[in-house]
Amino acid sequence: MPGIQAIEAGYYRIPLATTLTDSTHGEMRDFELNTVRLRDMDGLDGVGYTITTGRNGAAVDAILRRDIPEQIAGQDPDRIEWLWQKVWWGQHYGGRGGPVILAMSALDMALWDLKAKRLGQPLWKLLGGHDPQVPCYAGGIDLLLPLDQLLRQTDDNLGKGFRAIKMKVGRDRLSEDVERVRAMRQHLGDGFPLMVDANMKWSADEAISAARALQPYAPVWLEEPVVPEDLAGGARVAREGGLPIASGENVHTLAEFKQLMVSGGVTYPEPDVTICGGITVFMKVAHLAEAYHLPVTSHGAHDVTVHLLGAVPNRSYLEVHGFGLDRFIAEPLRIENGFARAPDRPGHGVDFDWNELMAVRA
Ligand SMILES: [Mg+2]
Numbered sequence: 001m002p003g004i005q006a007i008e009a010g011y012y013r014i015p016l017a018t019t020l021t022d023s024t025h026g027e028m029r030d031f032e033l034n035t036v037r038l039r040d041m042d043g044l045d046g047v048g049y050t051i052t053t054g055r056n057g058a059a060v061d062a063i064l065r066r067d068i069p070e071q072i073a074g075q076d077p078d079r080i081e082w083l084w085q086k087v088w089w090g091q092h093y094g095g096r097g098g099p100v101i102l103a104m105s106a107l108d109m110a111l112w113d114l115k116a117k118r119l120g121q122p123l124w125k126l127l128g129g130h131d132p133q134v135p136c137y138a139g140g141i142d143l144l145l146p147l148d149q150l151l152r153q154t155d156d157n158l159g160k161g162f163r164a165i166k167m168k169v170g171r172d173r174l175s176e177d178v179e180r181v182r183a184m185r186q187h188l189g190d191g192f193p194l195m196v197d198a199n200m201k202w203s204a205d206e207a208i209s210a211a212r213a214l215q216p217y218a219p220v221w222l223e224e225p226v227v228p229e230d231l232a233g234g235a236r237v238a239r240e241g242g243l244p245i246a247s248g249e250n251v252h253t254l255a256e257f258k259q260l261m262v263s264g265g266v267t268y269p270e271p272d273v274t275i276c277g278g279i280t281v282f283m284k285v286a287h288l289a290e291a292y293h294l295p296v297t298s299h300g301a302h303d304v305t306v307h308l309l310g311a312v313p314n315r316s317y318l319e320v321h322g323f324g325l326d327r328f329i330a331e332p333l334r335i336e337n338g339f340a341r342a343p344d345r346p347g348h349g350v351d352f353d354w355n356e357l358m359a360v361r362a
Pocket of ligand 1: 224
């Protein structure tokens with residue numbers, strides 16, 4: 001049989017070294033990892049994955065095991081756009097987001113990995129080849145961390161080579177956020193790139209007050225001040241709050257990214273390759289952002305996303321996310337003097353230790 005020979009799904013629960021906290025997801029002690037492994041007729045493997053904040057991984061696993069294989073078995077793995085449409089429309093009724101788009105994102109990543117391996121190219125080159133050196137920041141998930149520990153975590157991150165850092169905001173009282181951001185600004189010094197992330201905590205009016213209160217500390221951006229559905233409110237926050245806005249980690253379709261950009265509510269679109277529809281959609285979002293003269297940043301899955309930002313001229317910072325997979329992959333991302341480098345290995349270059357993962361199988 002020509003085409004895709006084997007499709008294998010994996011489902012894991014990864015414990016976190018420390019409890020992470022933000023304004024929406026509360027306390028996170030672990031996260032879920034769903035993987036897809038494809039094998040082509042020449043015996044090459046393509047690997048994709050998606051991540052959840054702790055729930056719905058079983059649904060993603062079921063879609064990858066029960067629904068997707070019959071749609072793609074035997075098909076030409078190089079026809080990625082065709083396969084994407086086939087799987088999208090095959091699951092459209094229950095899809096357009098949720099576990100379906102997470103499963104599709106993992107599948108799409110595996111198809112691109114396979115294609116790049118077939119061509120013997122690293123993804124960053126295959127997808128555009130702009131610059132493998134990508135500025136990155138440490139994405140702190142630290143809303144409830146006491147201030148002294150927040151500053152200690154910051155010093156740790158500086159020691160690891162980071163030259164840009166993001167912290168959470170959205171505590172019960174705005175004055176607490178302001179005090180913490182003020183302390184971080186003082187600790188890091190003027191001009192050090194500091195981002196703040198509210199994880200959709202606020203109404204538009206609350207977000208405008210917060211943005212104005214945080215303005216003296218000059219954050220690079222305020223991330224997700226409001227829910228992504230509130231396009232009008234988000235636009236008002238961008239206009240009246242006086243801070244650049246990052247948004248998009250909870251956006252699941254290209255069309256919704258377009259609406260977000262048209263609304264004027266985003267300065268830094270931040271797609272997540274594991275939930276936006278995969279590499280195919282991430283790249284379209286990045287190019288759409290370029291057309292709107294917007295820099296594109298990212299959320300999550302930094303080991304793969306470094307390639308996607310390395311491919312495009314309008315790339316901004318890569319988020320190095322707190323849901324790390326370092327202990328399960330052969331050569332994790334290395335940070336040096338504020339930059340991450342997309343590897344030159346064929347594909348995305350993420351080589352999972354499947355035996356190690358077996359120990360955390362969900
Ligand atoms: Mg965020």
